Structures are given as C-alpha cells and as structure tokens.
Amino acid sequence: MSFAARLKSDYAYLSGALRTLKRxxxxxxxxDVTIRERFEAQVxxxxxxxxxxxxxxxxxxxELNARTNxxxxxxxxxxxxxGDVVALLMRNRAEYLAIWLGxxxxxGVTALINTGLTGASLGHSISVVDAKAIIVDSALTPxxxxxxxxxxxxxxxxxxxxxxxxRLDEMIGQFDGANLTAEERVPLTIEDRCIFIYTSGTTGLxxxxxxxxxxxxxxxxxxxxxxxxxxxxxxxxxxxxxxTVGGVLGAGVALLNGGSCVIREKFSAREFWADIVRHDCTxxxxxxxxxxxxVNTPPGDYDRRHRIRLCFGNGLRPxxxxxxxxxxxxxxxxxxxAATEGNxxxxxxxxxxGAVGRIPWFLQSKFPIKVVKFDVETETPVRDxxxxxxxxxxxxxxxxxxxxxNDPNKPAARFEGxxxxxxTEKKILRxxxxxxxxxxxTGDLMxxxxxxxxxxxxxxxxxxxxxGENVSTNEVSERxxxxxxxxxxTVYGVAVPNHDGRAGxxxxxxxxxxxxxxxxxxxxxxxxxxxxxxxxxxRFRQNLDVTGTFKQRKVxxxxxxxxxxxxxxxxxxxxxxxxxxxxxDMDLREKIVSGAIRL
Numbered sequence: 001m002s003f004a005a006r007l008k009s010d011y012a013y014l015s016g017a018l019r020t021l022k023r024x025x026x027x028x029x030x031x032d033v034t035i036r037e038r039f040e041a042q043v044x045x046x047x048x049x050x051x052x053x054x055x056x057x058x059x060x061x062x063e064l065n066a067r068t069n070x071x072x073x074x075x076x077x078x079x080x081x082x083g084d085v086v087a088l089l090m091r092n093r094a095e096y097l098a099i100w101l102g103x104x105x106x107x108g109v110t111a112l113i114n115t116g117l118t119g120a121s122l123g124h125s126i127s128v129v130d131a132k133a134i135i136v137d138s139a140l141t142p143x144x145x146x147x148x149x150x151x152x153x154x155x156x157x158x159x160x161x162x163x164x165x166x167r168l169d170e171m172i173g174q175f176d177g178a179n180l181t182a183e184e185r186v187p188l189t190i191e192d193r194c195i196f197i198y199t200s201g202t203t204g205l206x207x208x209x210x211x212x213x214x215x216x217x218x219x220x221x222x223x224x225x226x227x228x229x230x231x232x233x234x235x236x237x238x239x240x241x242x243x244t245v246g247g248v249l250g251a252g253v254a255l256l257n258g259g260s261c262v263i264r265e266k267f268s269a270r271e272f273w274a275d276i277v278r279h280d281c282t283x284x285x286x287x288x289x290x291x292x293x294x295v296n297t298p299p300g301d302y303d304r305r306h307r308i309r310l311c312f313g314n315g316l317r318p319x320x321x322x323x324x325x326x327x328x329x330x331x332x333x334x335x336x337x338a339a340t341e342g343n344x345x346x347x348x349x350x351x352x353x354g355a356v357g358r359i360p361w362f363l364q365s366k367f368p369i370k371v372v373k374f375d376v377e378t379e380t381p382v383r384d385x386x387x388x389x390x391x392x393x394x395x396x397x398x399x400x401x402x403x404x405x406n407d408p409n410k411p412a413a414r415f416e417g418x419x420x421x422x423x424t425e426k427k428i429l430r431x432x433x434x435x436x437x438x439x440x441x442t443g444d445l446m447x448x449x450x451x452x453x454x455x456x457x458x459x460x461x462x463x464x465x466x467x468g469e470n471v472s473t474n475e476v477s478e479r480x481x482x483x484x485x486x487x488x489x490t491v492y493g494v495a496v497p498n499h500d501g502r503a504g505x506x507x508x509x510x511x512x513x514x515x516x517x518x519x520x521x522x523x524x525x526x527x528x529x530x531x532x533x534x535x536x537x538x539r540f541r542q543n544l545d546v547t548g549t550f551k552q553r554k555v556x557x558x559x560x561x562x563x564x565x566x567x568x569x570x571x572x573x574x575x576x577x578x579x580x581x582x583x584x585d586m587d588l589r590e591k592i593v594s595g596a597i598r599l
Contacts, residue, residue, distance in 0.1 A: 001451045009451070012350035013360050020225030020347075027190065027217045034188045034213040035220075036105045038256065040065065040179060046231070046258040052094035052251065053279065054263040059094055061255075066177030067095070071102025073175040073184070074168070078133060078156065082107035082186050083193060087131040088242075089113045089122075089140050090160060092265045096241045097251050099135060104194050104213070107186035111196040111208060112242040118143050123150020124205045129196050129419050131155050138163035190214035196419065197244050197340050208419040209340045211248075215416065219244065220252025226334055226347055227283060227312050231258030236276050236284035238264040243287075244340045245313060250285045269293045273302035273328070282307055288315025291324045296487070304329045312336065318354035318455075319478045325353075337400075337454065342427075342440045343415055344369050344402035346454055355453040356446070364452070368403035370439075371396070371448050372432070376465045377501070381429065389432045394450040397457050397470070401429055401439040415440045445472070462554070464493030464502040467532040471504055476535065479528040480506070485516045490544055491535060492554045494561040497593045504535040507557055507569075509543055518572070522581050525574070536599060537562040538572040538581055564589060 047062040100110035111129045138161030159165035190213045198206035237250030254261035262279045312334035337356040338345040346357025372389040373382035381389045392398040404415045429439045445457040458472040473491040488509040493502030510516045560566045572581035591597045
C-alpha cells in the first residue's frame with residue numbers, strides 16, 4: 001500500500017471508529033438505561049415521524065411505542081416475568097419488532113426463532129431456551145404442530161391470525177398503550193438478557209446466543225456509527241428478522257437515530273431495486289449471497305435510479321464485490337465481520353474490495369483480535385513447545401480469535417455464550433498466549449495482510465486437506481465463478497476409502513443442462529486451480545439447500561459423497577488421464593476406491 005493510500009485508509013478508519021465510539025460509549029456509563037429507556041427517549045424526540053414500514057402495517061414512533069407497551073402488559077398478564085422466555089415464530093413485518101421490544105420492556109426475553117425450521121430442529125430451538133410462551137404466525141402453525149413432540153407441554157401457545165390457538169392479535173387491543181408506570185416497570189440493567197438469536201445450524205442443531213441489553217444497544221448504536229446513519233436515512237431491510245442483521249441492526253440503525261426502516265417480508269431479486277426507489281431508501285443491509293443474486297439478474301430500469309449512499313453487511317465475496325459496486329453504482333460498501341455471540345468485530349471503513357475489516361497498526365493494542373496457526377486435520381490451533389498458540393505471519397491463514405476480558409469497563413470484550421453451557425465451553429480457547437487467559441474461537445479461517453486488512457478464507461470444517469495441502473472451499477468456489485451457464489456452486493471435501501484427507505467435490509446448479517459445455521468446464525477447472533485444489537467429483541443439482549440467510553447447507557452433501565447408490569443426481573469424475581469429466585457409475589467408483597485408478 002502506498003503512503004497516500006495508507007493515509008486515506010487510516011483516516012477513514014479513525015473517523016469511522018471515533019464516530020462509532022462516540023455513539024456507543026454512553027451505553028456502558030448508563031447501566032440502568034436499557035433498550036426500553038433508549039427507545040422511549042427516541043419516541044419523545046421523533047414521535048410522529050414514520051418509524052417502521054411493512055406490507056402489513058406502518059407505525060410512527062409514537063404508534064410503535066404504544067404497540068410495544070401493549071405487548072409488555074400482555075406479557076406481564078400471562079406471567080412473563082424478568083428473564084422468562086417467549087419464543088417468536090413469525091415472518092418479517094413491523095409487528096415483529098413491536099413484539100420483542102414489548103417483551104423486553106416487561107423484563108422478558110424473546111427467542112427469535114428461524115421460520116424455516118421444522119421437526120426436531122424447531123423443537124430444540126424452543127426447548128433449549130425453556131420458553132414459557134410461544135407466539136406463532138398462522139402461516140407457520142403447521143410447522144409448529146409437527147414439532148410439538150419436541151416442545152415442552154408447559155409452554156403456552158398464542159396465535160397471530162386464525163390458527164386454533166388463543167389469538168394474540170385480537171386480545172392485544174385491550175391493553176393500555178401508555179408507557180409503563182413506575183410500579184409496572186421491572187428493574188432492569190444492561191446486564192439483563194434481552195433476546196436470543198440462533199446460529200444458522202448449517203452443521204448441527206442451532207445454538208441460542210445470549211444478547212443482553214448492552215449487546216443489543218451496542219449492535220444498534222455501533223452500526224449507526226459505522227454507517228453514519230441519521231434521521232434523514234431510510235433503511236431497506238429484506239433479511240429474516242430472526243437474524244442479527246435483519247432483526248436488530250436493520251431496524252436499530254434507523255430507530256435509534258430518528259430514521260425509518262422499510263421491512264419487506266421476503267427478499268426478491270426482481271423487486272429489490274424497485275422497492276428501494278419507491279420507498280426512497282438511502283441505506284440497505286445485505287448478506288453476501290443477496291448481492292450475488294442481484295448481480296445475476298437481467299439489467300433493469302431501477303438499477304441506478306436509487307439514492308443509496310451506503311450498504312452494510314457481511315459475506316460479500318471478492319468475486320462479486322466489484323461487479324456489484326459498479327453495476328449498481330454503490331458509493332460505499334461497509335463490509336464487516338462479527339459473531340452475534342462473540343467479541344470479535346472488525347469493519348471495512350474504506351470499502352476495500354474483498355476485505356472483511358481492518359485494524360490499523362496504531363489501534364492493534366486496543367483490539368485484542370489475533371489470527372493463530374491452525375491444523376486443518378485436527379481442527380485445533382497449533383501450539384508451540386511451551387503449549388501456547390502461535391500468531392500467524394502476514395498473509396498466513398489461521399483461525400481468528402478474540403480475547404475474553406471480564407472487565408466491567410469493557411463489556412464488549414466479554415463472551416456471553418449460549419443457552420447451552422456445553423456449547424459455550426467449546427467456543428473458549430484457554431492458555432493461549434499465557435497461562436490463565438481465555439479467547440473466543442470464531443470458527444473462521446482468515447488471513448491478515450501487512451496493512452491490517454482481514455480477508456475471509458473459510459469456515460473451519462469446510463477447509464479440508466488433500467495431497468498434503470489445505471484446500472479452501474470458499475476460494476475454490478470463487479475461482480470457478482463466472483463460467484458460462486454456471487448459476488451457483490458449493491464445494492466440500494469427501495472421504496475416499498484408503499486415501500488420506502478428503503477429496504474435493506463440487507455441486508453445481510446450471511442454467512441449461514443441454515447447453516452446458518462440460519469439456520470447457522474441465523479446462524476451466526484445470527486452468528483456474530492447482531492440482532490439489534481441483535474438485536475430483538462433480539454433481540449436478542437443480543438447486544442448493546440454503547438457510548434463511550443464504551448460507552449453504554453442506555452436511556447432507558458431504559454424507560452422500562460420490563456414491564451413485566446414494567446420489568440420484570448426475571455424477572462425474574475428474575478423469576486426469578483422459579482430460580475430461582467422466583460419468584461416475586458403480587464400476588468406476590469401485591476402481592477409484594480400490595486404487596485401480598490413482599488419484
């Protein structure tokens with residue numbers, strides 16, 4: 001990086017960090033000011049301004065506050081006391097935020113349940129937090145009914161809409177909308193739990209991450225500082241509200257600054273820009289795959305008619321970044337990296353393509369975030385002869401960890417953990433650089449360059465080892481993006497009997513099977529990747545399973561492997577001897593497994 005470029009980046013980071021610090025510092029200094037008091041102060045200031053806009057309802061600040069007060073009194077009337085949990089199973093709408101804010105005012109805790117879950121996963125999400133009550137949207141009652149065997153019978157169920165349960169939407173009007181009286185207000189501090197947000201569950205059952213009133217306010221005010229949001233901003237939010245970005249950041253960036261949040265029930269690539277233009281939005285939040293979907297849409301009339309000044313989110317892949325920015329004329333892309341439950345937060349304040357964040361040299365001592373050497377085969381950090389972890393050199397890939405500091409003056413450095421104590425313990429790394437220290441394991445592999453920029457490499461468990469080399473599934477997928485006819489792909493490692501490590505396999509979704517040039521794709525793979533990183537097996541799929549936040553589910557694909565007896569999609573083998581992808585049947589599989597064909 002040139003001297004001028006470094007100065008520009010340092011200025012962007014310093015100004016952004018100071019702005020964020022100014023907005024978040026008061027949280028820790030006012031321990032009795034929870035999200036309840038914080039929001040009510042905004043209502044006093046912005047009462048008749050529009051707060052939330054959705055397809056089903058629109059609320060001013062004053063109307064939203066009245067709605068939250070009704071839910072608070074309802075919660076108290078059904079016995080929801082301080083710390084009691086209400087599970088919320090509802091699709092995106094303004095009412096969603098009114099419910100969890102209202103429950104928080106009463107001292108309760110709302111578990112934001114993934115609306116895509118079914119069966120045991122849904123039941124686990126509700127039971128693991130010991131929910132005392134459940135609120136379910138009528139459209140989601142079939143899923144709840146199918147999971148009832150996994151849900152505690154003691155949990156009272158309330159419906160929203162006609163669904164066979166007591167209708168909360170009808171009874172809520174009987175409660176007073178005025179602010180709670182002094183007698184009604186349960187004493188709360190920023191240390192009290194506010195909501196549960198779940199990990200995606202792509203590799204197992206979802207884990208319920210604790211978010212107390214401090215962390216909720218830190219997220220909302222922190223990102224208002226990161227984005228520089230103000231009362232004139234309108235935030236477009238189409239991500240699931242059970243996710244941190246959708247349920248906390250999108251609305252929070254608006255509500256704690258006097259702005260407005262436009263909530264769409266579900267993301268639509270076709271209607272995205274038309275919505276933004278129609279609602280005159282200035283900011284939107286994203287998950288990386290959302291941007292890829294938009295880039296893959298045909299050119300439209302609204303592509304550049306918007307007033308967007310900035311977007312913020314995470315997971316925007318380097319191979320999509322520039323195309324997305326240039327096609328839609330996005331002035332600033334504020335990519336960040338953070339874990340809902342963790343203490344590692346980094347931000348890309350200068351829109352450096354591909355970087356998830358940066359910590360300049362002059363602030364590294366203030367942000368105890370390290371990249372440590374990692375053994376992909378054992379999936380554990382490497383330790384030296386003294387038993388301590390080893391920090392990576394610049395551009396060396398390792399696991400990102402953040403020091404856990406239990407200091408009342410540094411609440412952001414704590415790790416609040418999960419509802420499940422065993423799951424919490426698995427995320428803590430001890431005796432890292434000295435005896436007695438503890439660090440939060442992010443589970444993500446990254447590299448940090450000499451200028452302090454962090455670049456995401458892969459999730460631990462996705463990176464695998466083959467022919468003595470580490471293979472990043474994320475990087476392989478990025479290298480192969482852009483091939484004609486290729487819509488989507490996911491890369492993973494599969495076990496091959498009698499071979500060490502795991503071999504690469506790729507599942508593809510293509511536009512037109514009859515027009516896809518498999519021979520040209522073989523050459524593309526050969527030219528784009530070193531030998532050890534080239535997928536040995538190829539599987540064609542009609543679609544890829546993803547979570548509600550567009551994260552690819554690979555567990556079932558890994559389990560299927562390259563066995564034609566288990567896989568009914570077309571399978572191919574990367575046949576180096578004949579320089580082509582050869583159809584994979586049982587006979588060919590046996591030759592591979594027996595070693596008759598050398599890999």
